[in-house]
Amino acid sequence: MSTLDNILEEINKAESIVILTHENPDGDAIGTGLALYNALKQYGKNVDIIIPEYPRIFEFLPGTDEIKKESDVEKYDLAISVDCATIKMLNGFANYFENAKSRISIDHHSTNTMFGDINYVNPEAPACAQVLIVVLEYLKMDINKDIGTCLLTGIITDTGGFKYSGVTAETFEFAAWLLNKGINVSKIYKKVLQTKTRANFELSRIAADRLEFLEDGKVAFTYITKEDEEKVGAGNGDHEGIVETGRDVEGVEVSIFIRQTDKGCKISMRSNQYVNVSDVCLLFGGGGHIRAAGASMQCTIEQAKEKILRQVKSVL
Numbered sequence: 001m002s003t004l005d006n007i008l009e010e011i012n013k014a015e016s017i018v019i020l021t022h023e024n025p026d027g028d029a030i031g032t033g034l035a036l037y038n039a040l041k042q043y044g045k046n047v048d049i050i051i052p053e054y055p056r057i058f059e060f061l062p063g064t065d066e067i068k069k070e071s072d073v074e075k076y077d078l079a080i081s082v083d084c085a086t087i088k089m090l091n092g093f094a095n096y097f098e099n100a101k102s103r104i105s106i107d108h109h110s111t112n113t114m115f116g117d118i119n120y121v122n123p124e125a126p127a128c129a130q131v132l133i134v135v136l137e138y139l140k141m142d143i144n145k146d147i148g149t150c151l152l153t154g155i156i157t158d159t160g161g162f163k164y165s166g167v168t169a170e171t172f173e174f175a176a177w178l179l180n181k182g183i184n185v186s187k188i189y190k191k192v193l194q195t196k197t198r199a200n201f202e203l204s205r206i207a208a209d210r211l212e213f214l215e216d217g218k219v220a221f222t223y224i225t226k227e228d229e230e231k232v233g234a235g236n237g238d239h240e241g242i243v244e245t246g247r248d249v250e251g252v253e254v255s256i257f258i259r260q261t262d263k264g265c266k267i268s269m270r271s272n273q274y275v276n277v278s279d280v281c282l283l284f285g286g287g288g289h290i291r292a293a294g295a296s297m298q299c300t301i302e303q304a305k306e307k308i309l310r311q312v313k314s315v316l
Contacts (some may be wrong), residue, residue, distance in 0.1 A: 003119070004120065004139070010078055010104060010118065011043070011078065013075050014078035016077045016078070017079075018050060018071065018076040019037050019048070019081075020049075020080070020084070020090050020097055022080065022083060022085075022090065023089055023092065025051055026157055026158070026240070027157025028083050028128050028155075029083040029084070029128070030058045031058075031061065031150045031152075031153035031168060032151070033049055034062065034063040034067075035151045036106075038062060038150065039147050042142065043056070049067050050068045051067050052093070053065050054198070054236065055236055056236070057191060057192060057195060057237065061149065062150065063146070063150070064272065070093070073096075075131040076295070077102065078103075079103050080092075080104045080105075081105045081107070081115075082107065082132065083128035084109075085112045086287070087115040088120065088285075102117055104119075104120070105118070105120070106120050106128065106131055106135060107119075107121045107128055108123060108131050109121070109132070110278070110289070110290070118209065124168070125168075126158060126167050126171055127155045127157075128154060128158070129151045129152070130188075143178070148178045148183040149188065151174075151178065152178050152185065155172045156188055156193065158192070190221070195205050197238055199229075200239070203238055203242060204241070206224060206247055207296050210222045211254075213252070217252065218253045218316055219255075219309070220245075220247065221256045221305065222242070223258040223259065224259055225237060225260045225301070233248070237314075243255050243257035243268040246270070252272065253273060253275055253316065254277065254312050255269065256269055256308055258305060261296075264298035264304075265296070265297045265299060265304040266294065267293045267308060277289075277293040278290055280312060281293040284308075
């Protein structure tokens with residue numbers, strides 16, 4: 001019996017299902033989660049999707065008005081995690097996953113710890129949404145316009161609009177297939193990649209002013225504080241994309257962005273050609289992809305900067 005057969009069996013068996021994703025969810029996490037949510041509802045299942053906070057630019061996605069911040073269900077028959085590499089990153093709601101009778105992880109991170117009873121992980125896929133298309137097709141679940149919109153949002157955001165090196169021929173085949181279903185690629189692209197909130201613009205400007213070039217210009221570093229966020233009235237997700245500013249500068253191999261939080265710091269890292277930032281972030285309990293990764297630290301911005309730079313210098 002294949003993994004996909006096992007997934008179908010668990011879905012058919014389950015009376016109650018919950019969908020979960022990682023903390024600080026991006027477009028791939030939200031798009032994949034909502035695509036699965038809409039598909040399972042259409043399949044006739046009793047399903048919840050729990051995402052405590054997400055950036056408001058994704059409010060156009062079908063099903064966002066049904067997202068729950070938490071649930072009073074003590075034990076689901078089946079919990080499905082999407083786009084999440086470790087159980088620790090499950091949005092602070094790992095208990096819904098751990099308490100479920102059966103657990104499935106669908107993901108594309110090479111650092112996935114295989115924390116489900118059933119794990120369907122394809123590190124070759126540039127987006128978890130691309131992995132889910134294969135799952136839905138195998139399960140013979142109809143991918144309608146709503147589901148397709150969520151899937152394409154995941155693909156577009158996690159590939160940076162098809163520009164990252166992980167993009168495969170299959171990615172474009174899926175995009176063309178979704179386009180043929182009437183999904184508006186240019187509209188999604190504009191909404192998720194070209195439209196900034198005012199707060200995001202202001203934070204980007206602050207971070208750009210602070211940008212430092214270190215190690216002969218191979219490293220770009222910047223940060224924002226809680227005070228900065230309060231000053232511009234920032235909401236959830238308004239820091240997204242700031243880390244790209246440094247990576248886009250000629251000669252930069254690694255871009256480091258630190259955001260101050262109530263618990264310490266969130267680190268985002270990007271690289272261009274040869275540094276594996278996922279390996280660097282793993283040293284601090286984080287992870288991600290070879291060219292895009294993150295971690296959390298309980299320390300000051302200066303301390304986090306020093307620790308990260310020490311590791312980055314050793315791999316430059």
